[in-house]
Amino acid sequence: MLDYKKLSGLYIHIPFCRKACNYCDFHFSTQLDPMDRMIKGLAKELRLRGSTPKSPIDTIYFGGGTPSILTEKALDTLMETIATYYNVSLSAEVTLEANPDDIDAEKAKYWKRAGINRLSIGIQTFNDKVLNVLNRSHNADQALKSIDLVRQAGFHNISADLMFALPEASDASLRADLNTLVNLDLPHLSVYGLIIEEKTVFSNWKIQNKRAFPSDLDYERNYRIVHEELMKYQYDHYEISSFAKNAHFSRHNTSYWLQNPYLGIGPGAHSFDGDNRSHNISNNQLYLKQLDTGKAHPIIEALSLTEKMNEYIMTRLRTHFGLDFVRFEEKFHRDIKSEHPMLIDQLCSEGLAFLDLNKLKLTFEGFLISDDICARLFFPMK
Ligand code: SF4
Secondary structure: OOOOOOOOEEEEEEOEOOOOOOOOOOOOEOOOOOHHHHHHHHHHHHHHOOOOOOOEEEEEEEEEOOHHHOOHHHHHHHHHHHHHHOEEEEEEEEEEEEOHHHOOHHHHHHHHHHOOOEEEEEEEOOOHHHHHHHOOOOOHHHHHHHHHHHHHOOOOOEEEEEEEOOOOOOHHHHHHHHHHHHHHOOOEEEEEEOOOOOOOHHHHHHHOOOOOOOOHHHHHHHHHHHHHHHHHOOOEEEEOOEEEOOOOOOHHHHHHHOOOOEEEEOOOOEEEOOOOEEEOOOOHHHHHHHHOOOOOOOEEEOOOHHHHHHHHHHHHHOEOOOEEHHHHHHHHOOOHHHHOHHHHHHHHHOOOEEEEOOEEEEOHHHHHOHHHHHHHHOOOOO
């Protein structure tokens, strides 16, 4: 059984969206009717997976799907259940992912009253033609207005999602998006290149040659534009896809990358108890049916020692916090530095990584090929 007494983060998955975006492979349903049942189910799982004494929580993250779909009653139910069964720190970071078309003045004010103190807004691009190809449910005007509205409601800790390497986009439109974001002066940006995932509309279009998609070279050139532009405006590229000003890092996501324990509630949500991972079934009906038995049914993925070491290497190298050789040796009794002396020298001399005291950190050039670098540092699976 997994042990969640020493939690750091709590993730709640809201598995509903108004529309299916053409690139998305997250778990969600566009059938919104079973929402009330789902909220009861989420509250039940929160209760069932709480422990005595109550687990301390430093960050809460409502992700999805589309959490901004939630009614006041639904969000109140979840917040009250969390407060009842978990020991939420007074300074907890409480994030809600929101789509621009869900945001109005009243809703933004309500979120503030409900205890949300960070918003992550799914903007993706300010180009209506591209938003249309992505099948997003908002337009550029709504995206701009949404930032204004949440600021008027008193939110300062705001993150926006931006995508690059998109069909119908160009280097010029990406630069225009970055320019708009920079002028909005948001403290945090999450920037993702399009990856065509299986079983998505884009994947079908690609297989059927219905549309041209950006190449790997376009992807790399776009990623470089994002990095170089945001560096000019004092954003810290602190994780492969994350940029922050004045240390406004996402505390919740940072906690994942530092391998702190977290509990994921809801269909498809993942958890980590510091040693092993688990996930819930990615099916709304079956998830609720399982809870009807009076027990949560996370599927446990026992990790071998080698998998744990490799995960540690991979998650640490994603960030500017870096791969800490001393912590690694304390945790796993293996000295990476002495196991890979030539490789580490080579990565540093090629400008892909650098040493910062006892840590190995990737440069931007290293971020570009981080998967290859990690694969070379990984311990072989037995
Ligand atoms: S709104 Fe988000 S979760 Fe929903 S389909 Fe679009 S990208 Fe996926």
